[in-house]
Amino acid sequence: MSDISVVPEQAILVHVNFSQQHTSEDLSELKLLVASAGVNGMQVVTTSRSAPDSKFFVGSGKAQDIADLVAQTQASVVIFNHALSPAQTRNLERLCLARVIDRTTLILDIFAQRARTFEGKLQVELAQLKHLASRLVRGWDSLDRQKGGIGLRGPGETQLETDRRLLRERVKALQARLTKLEKQREQGRRARQRAEVPVVSVVGYTNAGKSTLFNRLTKADVYAADQLFATLDPTLRKIHLKGVGEIILADTVGFIRHLPHDLVAAFKSTLQETRDADLQLHVVDVADPRKDDNMQxxxxxxxxxxxxxxxxxxxxxxxxxxxxxPRIEYNEYAQPVAVYVSAASGAGLDLLAQAITQLLSERYIDVALSLPPQQAVWRARFHQQHCIAEEHFDAEGNCQLQLRLSEAVWQRCVKQSKGLLENYIVSAQLI
Structure with missing residues (x-):
């Protein structure tokens, strides 16, 4: 088990400016991450390099400066705004005599603090263990010795091998539990699809105001704060929109640049709500100077x-x-592509509802289908949708259907059939 859930209170922050822009991180974002983790960043050490040093990441001279600063301030942790290799972390810890963590570990720790539901806690632990597995190395000489003595004789494993085996077993157990929870979530998702309830997913960069907007639209009390990753566990609420009817609004975890891959993998079932949505609301902090990069x-x-x-x-x-x-921006087809609002004051939310209604209800498609007799269940479903404009049977018994329905409903039907309906399309045209 990892002990990274216990975060020291006093820290030295390290930020390196690289000549390659694509490797640069934002120092202000590091400070927000540290504050969100409940850590007091005492001092910030900055330096510039063309490439990371293989041993200390920052070079031996700057590493010694950091070690001297740790001794002077009695800080107990050094936080790098970059991804460190296990060897770099170990070398820095030996030099600084303090714990060294990188950006990935810091984000994992924040997620561990924010997780509230059972599934969320399992997902965070799985991501932590996968991250730890890559860093499980010989920290001291005894790890490569076999256990011996009364009560300590093991199965011929070294301590390091034992730790790795136990870690693998825990990872398998967590994956099995998450698979079971994912099946339960999938059942709820299928029920919503059968009920033909549109799903609108709220996505965006962390701290863009997603949960505040979600609370405004649904009159819910989802935790919202001016900090990174205030929301971790997904929340779904049903609301009524005039012209559309009932829709499901899904609030999801915020994204961040260089989001740990293990974290994305662990939260795959949670993020499924985003992948299966009929419409995404991409919330952007318009006042953030890096909004374009955040959107990317x-x-x-x-x-x-x-x-x-x-x-x-x-x-x-x-x-x-x-x-x-507040205002709405339209494209050349008179479809809304952006809405300017203030979730805090409520300004522009009526325009947002108007845009959502138009996107969910006003995009229609004419589809001609040739359904074989074994797909009669889909003919019945289309009758229930009241979307059949013409219908007749050919000599082979195939049902020739002319449908007119919203694009959102058609896409949901395609998803429900797992793409099978696309095999029977004769023609399709947006109107």
Missing amino acids: QVALVLAEIGADQLPQLVVFNKIDLLEQN
Whole structure:
């Protein structure tokens, strides 16, 4: 088990500016992460390099400066705003005589603090153990010795091998539990699909105001705070929109640049709500100077979980900080693509509801299908939808259907059939 859930209170922060822009991190974001973890960042050490040093990441001279600063301030932890290798972490800890953690470990620790549900806690522990597995090395000489003596004779394993075996067994147990919970979540998702209830997923960079917006729209009391990863466990609420009817609004975990891959993998079932949504609300902090880069980072995570091809409405939040007026932006097809709102004050939420209604209800598609007799269940479902414009049977007994239905409903039917309906399309045209 990892002990990274116990975070020291006093820390030295280290930030390196690299010449390659694609490897740069944001120092202000590190400070927000540290504050969200409940750590007091005493001092910040910055330096510039063309590439990381293989031994200390920052070079031997700067590493010694950090060690001297740790001794001077009596800090108990050094936090790097970058990903460190196990060897670099071990070398720095020996030099500084203090614990050294990197950006990935810090994010995992914040997730461990935020997890509230049983599933969320399991997901965080799984991500922590996978991260720990890559760092389980010989920290002291005794780890490569076999246990001996009365009551200590093991199965011929070294201590390191035993630790690795126990870790693998715990990972397997967690994966088995999460698989069971994922099946339960999938049952609820199928029930919503059968009921033909549209799902609108709220996504975006961490601290963009997703939960505040979610609370405004649903009158819920989801925890919202001005800190990174205030929301970890997904929350679903049913609301009623005029012109659409009932929809499911899903609040999800926020994204961040270089989000640990193990964390994305562990939260895959949770993020499934985003992948199966009929519409994504991409919430953006319009007052953040790095909003364009943040939007790109969100797009990368959505692509990683296979949710980058869904209809999306950008919600530029916090317009009150820039004293802007709420408005809707349309594309050349008169479809809304962005809405400017303030979730804190409620300004522009009526325009947001208007845009969501238009996207869910006004995009229609004409589809001609040739259904074989064994797919008669879909003919019955289309009759229930009241979307059949014409119907007749050919000589082979195939049902020739002319459908007119919203694109969202059609996409849900395709998902429910696992893509089978696409095999029977004669023609399809957006109207």
